[in-house]
Amino acid sequence: MNFFDMVFTGQNLALLGAVLAVMLAGIGSAKGVSMVGEAASGLLTEDPSKFGKVLILQALPGTQGIYGLITAFLIVFKIGLLGEPAALTVSQGVYFLMAALPIAIVGYFSAIKQAKVAASGVNLIAKRPDEVGKAITASALVETYAIFAVLISLLLVLFAKV
Amino acid sequence: MSVITMEKLTVIAPLEDADAIVRRLMRLRAVSLRKGAEIDGGSADTSLSLPKSSVSEAAERVSRIDAAIPVLTRRSKRKKSLFGSQTTVSFEAFRTDGRFDTAWKVVDETNKILAKKEELKRCLEEALSKMRSYEPYLNLDFPLDFEGTETVKYTVGALPGGTRRERVEAALSGLAAGFDVLHTDGAGVYITLIVHRAEEEETLRALAGLGFIKAPLPSEHKSVKRLFDETEREYQRIEEELEKLEARLTVLSDKLGEVEILSDLERTTLLVEESKQKLSASARCVILHGWCPVSAKKKVIGELSGFCVAYDFEAPGEGDDVPILLKNNGFSKNFEWVLGMYAYPKYGTFDPTLVMSLFYFLIFGLMFADVGYGLVLSAVCFAAVRWLHPREGMKRFLLMFGYCGISCILFGVLFGSYFGNFPLAFMENVLGKTAEELPRLSILPAEAANVAVLFDPIQNPMAFLLISLGVGALHLVMGMAVKAFILCREGKPLDALFDIVTYWVLFAGLLMLFISRTVGIWLTVGGVLSIVFTQGRRKKGIAMKIAGGFLGLYDLINYASDLLSYSRILALGLAAGVIGQVVNILATMKGASFIGILLMLVVFTVGHLLNLVINVLGTFVHTSRLQYIEFFNKFYEEGGTPFRPMAPADRYTAELAPSEEKSKKNKKTDPVMGDNEQLQIKFD
Numbered sequence: 135m136n137f138f139d140m141v142f143t144g145q146n147l148a149l150l151g152a153v154l155a156v157m158l159a160g161i162g163s164a165k166g167v168s169m170v171g172e173a174a175s176g177l178l179t180e181d182p183s184k185f186g187k188v189l190i191l192q193a194l195p196g197t198q199g200i201y202g203l204i205t206a207f208l209i210v211f212k213i214g215l216l217g218e219p220a221a222l223t224v225s226q227g228v229y230f231l232m233a234a235l236p237i238a239i240v241g242y243f244s245a246i247k248q249a250k251v252a253a254s255g256v257n258l259i260a261k262r263p264d265e266v267g268k269a270i271t272a273s274a275l276v277e278t279y280a281i282f283a284v285l286i287s288l289l290l291v292l293f294a295k296v
Numbered sequence: 297m298s299v300i301t302m303e304k305l306t307v308i309a310p311l312e313d314a315d316a317i318v319r320r321l322m323r324l325r326a327v328s329l330r331k332g333a334e335i336d337g338g339s340a341d342t343s344l345s346l347p348k349s350s351v352s353e354a355a356e357r358v359s360r361i362d363a364a365i366p367v368l369t370r371r372s373k374r375k376k377s378l379f380g381s382q383t384t385v386s387f388e389a390f391r392t393d394g395r396f397d398t399a400w401k402v403v404d405e406t407n408k409i410l411a412k413k414e415e416l417k418r419c420l421e422e423a424l425s426k427m428r429s430y431e432p433y434l435n436l437d438f439p440l441d442f443e444g445t446e447t448v449k450y451t452v453g454a455l456p457g458g459t460r461r462e463r464v465e466a467a468l469s470g471l472a473a474g475f476d477v478l479h480t481d482g483a484g485v486y487i488t489l490i491v492h493r494a495e496e497e498e499t500l501r502a503l504a505g506l507g508f509i510k511a512p513l514p515s516e517h518k519s520v521k522r523l524f525d526e527t528e529r530e531y532q533r534i535e536e537e538l539e540k541l542e543a544r545l546t547v548l549s550d551k552l553g554e555v556e557i558l559s560d561l562e563r564t565t566l567l568v569e570e571s572k573q574k575l576s577a578s579a580r581c582v583i584l585h586g587w588c589p590v591s592a593k594k595k596v597i598g599e600l601s602g603f604c605v606a607y608d609f610e611a612p613g614e615g616d617d618v619p620i621l622l623k624n625n626g627f628s629k630n631f632e633w634v635l636g637m638y639a640y641p642k643y644g645t646f647d648p649t650l651v652m653s654l655f656y657f658l659i660f661g662l663m664f665a666d667v668g669y670g671l672v673l674s675a676v677c678f679a680a681v682r683w684l685h686p687r688e689g690m691k692r693f694l695l696m697f698g699y700c701g702i703s704c705i706l707f708g709v710l711f712g713s714y715f716g717n718f719p720l721a722f723m724e725n726v727l728g729k730t731a732e733e734l735p736r737l738s739i740l741p742a743e744a745a746n747v748a749v750l751f752d753p754i755q756n757p758m759a760f761l762l763i764s765l766g767v768g769a770l771h772l773v774m775g776m777a778v779k780a781f782i783l784c785r786e787g788k789p790l791d792a793l794f795d796i797v798t799y800w801v802l803f804a805g806l807l808m809l810f811i812s813r814t815v816g817i818w819l820t821v822g823g824v825l826s827i828v829f830t831q832g833r834r835k836k837g838i839a840m841k842i843a844g845g846f847l848g849l850y851d852l853i854n855y856a857s858d859l860l861s862y863s864r865i866l867a868l869g870l871a872a873g874v875i876g877q878v879v880n881i882l883a884t885m886k887g888a889s890f891i892g893i894l895l896m897l898v899v900f901t902v903g904h905l906l907n908l909v910i911n912v913l914g915t916f917v918h919t920s921r922l923q924y925i926e927f928f929n930k931f932y933e934e935g936g937t938p939f940r941p942m943a944p945a946d947r948y949t950a951e952l953a954p955s956e957e958k959s960k961k962n963k964k965t966d967p968v969m970g971d972n973e974q975l976q977i978k979f980d
Contacts, residue, residue, distance in 0.1 A: 190913065190917075193913060194917070197910075197914060200871065200875070200910065201871065203875075204870070204871050204874045204875060204878075207874060207877075207878050208874060266637070267634075267636075267637020267638060267920070268637070268638070270637075270917055270920075271637075271638070271917075271920065271921055271924050271925075274917045274918060274920075274921045275921070275925070277917075277918075278861065278864065278921075281863075281864045281867045281868070281918075282863070282864075282867075284867055284871070285863055285864075285866060285867040285870075288757070288867070288870050288874075289757055289758075292754070292757055
């Protein structure tokens with residue numbers, strides 16, 4: 135058994151998928167939340183009473199990281215890492231890797247793009263505090279695509295035959 | 297479920313009654329004022345208005361109270377209220393029973409204490425810096441005004457820190473001078489210097505080269521030690537005085553309740569003065585222009601008839617920016633703020649709150665179907681409303697989430713979710729039984745063992761996706777039905793038939809394809825043809841009409857993408873369920889041992905609380921989005937400005953209406969229509 139075969143086992147490929155989902159979506163969310171946080175601090179120095187409103191905006195790009203986490207957990211359950219590990223063929227492993235890609239990649243980019251909208255929403259709240267609903271909605275529209283991605287990732291993992 | 301009809305109110309009143317009339321109307325919360333500039337296209341003469349001095353006087357009083365309140369609040373032993381509770385008071389009684397004067401005394405004393413505290417703190421700083429400058433010379437025994445004898449000059453001073461003894465000795469060599477080191481620290485070397493008066497200048501020059509400075513000590517007949525002790529005593533005295541002031545503030549903070557009432561009372565006066573600025577005035581009388589909902593007309597007339605005034609009600613004209621007041625039933629009115637976050641409907645159009653609230657209830661529960669989370673959400677919200685007496689806007693906010701929690705419970709029973717899959721995890725890991733022993737509640741025959749009355753979405757996501765899309769289809773069809781209703785009300789039933797019903801035929805056909813092919817095909821063809829024939833009817837020329845007809849078919853894609861958007865119900869539902877599962881696995885990991893149960897309690901509480909918070913936010917945002925984008929898009933005419941009537945300040949208190957004062961009912965002033973607090977939710 136050469137090195138290549140030892141590393142790229144079905145089990146490890148599936149694990150790679152789980153790890154990518156949680157990593158990429160997590161990095162995206164971390165970047166996103168920090169971007170909105172910076173914009174929010176700018177506003178809060180002027181008016182600390184708006185904390186509640188901007189907190190919601192700041193939390194919005196955080197969901198992609200959670201979606202990545204859920205996908206990763208489901209894969210880990212499915213391949214039995216917490217109990218008796220299932221023997222996976224390489225092609226089964228690749229299946230899980232593929233299943234993780236939608237939320238890994240879409241999660242990463244949508245979190246950052248969503249954060250940009252949310253950060254400009256913070257500016258909107260600075261000038262018009264009553265329009266918080268519109269700022270949230272505008273930002274939530276971006277999240278739609280992360281939701282679609284996690285939906286496909288979850289369905290693929292749930293329907294996987296192990 | 298309607299937008300309330302408004303009328304323009306004009307009142308002409310004697311100048312001396314202006315204050316009382318504004319106050320009475322304010323208490324009714326039923327009239328909003330229009331500025332002179334907004335009336336008759338700005339032709340009204342706005343130069344005639346009341347003097348501004350009373351506004352600035354009232355503002356000054358309010359600012360004094362505002363300065364005192366945070367100071368007292370910080371020291372008050374009273375618990376901080378989470379949802380902005382209000383107390384109910386009678387301003388009249390407050391003014392007459394002495395509390396008014398007490399409150400003002402407290403405010404004035406607080407402000408005086410604050411000023412005094414500032415001054416004392418400055419003195420404290422001063423004393424401290426003095427003590428620091430005395431400290432290095434504490435070993436000096438001579439009184440400070442001692443300057444030596446006839447022949448010898450005695451000086452005290454400091455050299456820069458780190459100056460070595462040898463360098464000083466070298467500098468003084470050959471001079472009739474001697475020195476002694478008093479004290480050394482990082483900042484300097486402190487010395488006494490004795491020098492023959494004849495060589496004083498030379499010596500000082502030599503030392504100046506090393507950076508010598510004379511000590512900054514007062515020339516008094518006292519030792520440094522004594523001076524230091526005196527300053528220290530002064531320091532302690534100031535500190536004691538500060539403590540006394542602090543204690544006094546704590547005593548004063550017992551009267552915080554009265555000061556808060558005073559704050560609202562004076563702020564109301566400020567609001568009255570500001571409102572009076574919006575009146576047009578002459579030397580003898582004022583003219584008030586405002587909006588009044590017809591539902592409150594009688595009460596307004598009742599108040600006005602007590603004065604010697606002329607008034608008139610008039611229907612709004614073309615182009616008037618009529619403010620919007622919504623009227624809904626006890627359940628739906630709690631959802632008005634969700635509508636308000638989007639936009640208020642235009643005056644005279646359809647108020648979708650009722651329909652929206654029903655679908656909001658349905659979709660929220662479906663998206664976050666869980667008995668445990670629903671129970672917690674409802675319990676927290678209803679308990680807060682019941683015991684914390686939140687103000688109207690916050691109350692509706694809480695009630696809405698309370699109702700949504702009920703929806704979560706109902707759907708949680710259907711889909712067998714109790715804090716995720718906690719029953720299963722508890723059975724397997726703590727009780728050591730198999731999943732087979734769980735009660736089988738499903739009414740569907742082929743379901744696996746679980747506590748769901750229908751099925752478990754995680755085991756059967758496709759079925760849940762179908763339900764999500766089904767609810768979505770219902771929502772969209774409802775939106776179209778509302779549009780059809782609006783068109784019919786506007787007297788355009790044919791438009792409703794061509795723009796709405798034709799699509800319904802097509803939808804029905806597409807659906808029937810799965811059930812009965814022939815019926816489905818005929819309905820689909822019929823729907824397509826009717827759309828192609830009718831959608832180009834407004835275009836000119838036969839070619840454009842045909843093109844328009846086929847473009848109408850393109851709308852089908854919009855409907856399809858709207859429908860698919862509802863798949864988020866499944867995605868968010870799965871997200872909540874899977875996180876719940878993870879928490880349960882971690883919580884029940886250690887089985888039934890003592891440590892295991894302890895771990896379970898901690899992980900269960902923290903984990904599920906976190907999941908609850910994350911998902912309430914997500915579900916709220918995405919349920920709202922489905923209303924705003926997918927539903928409102930079909931029919932909504934937004935663009936109204938909400939009705940904000942003149943109202944007394946109610947930051948801390950709710951004023952008792954005079955009638956209620958007499959009947960001694962301890963109830964909050966009921967707003968005239970229940971709808972007047974225009975739904976400003978406060979997240980803070």
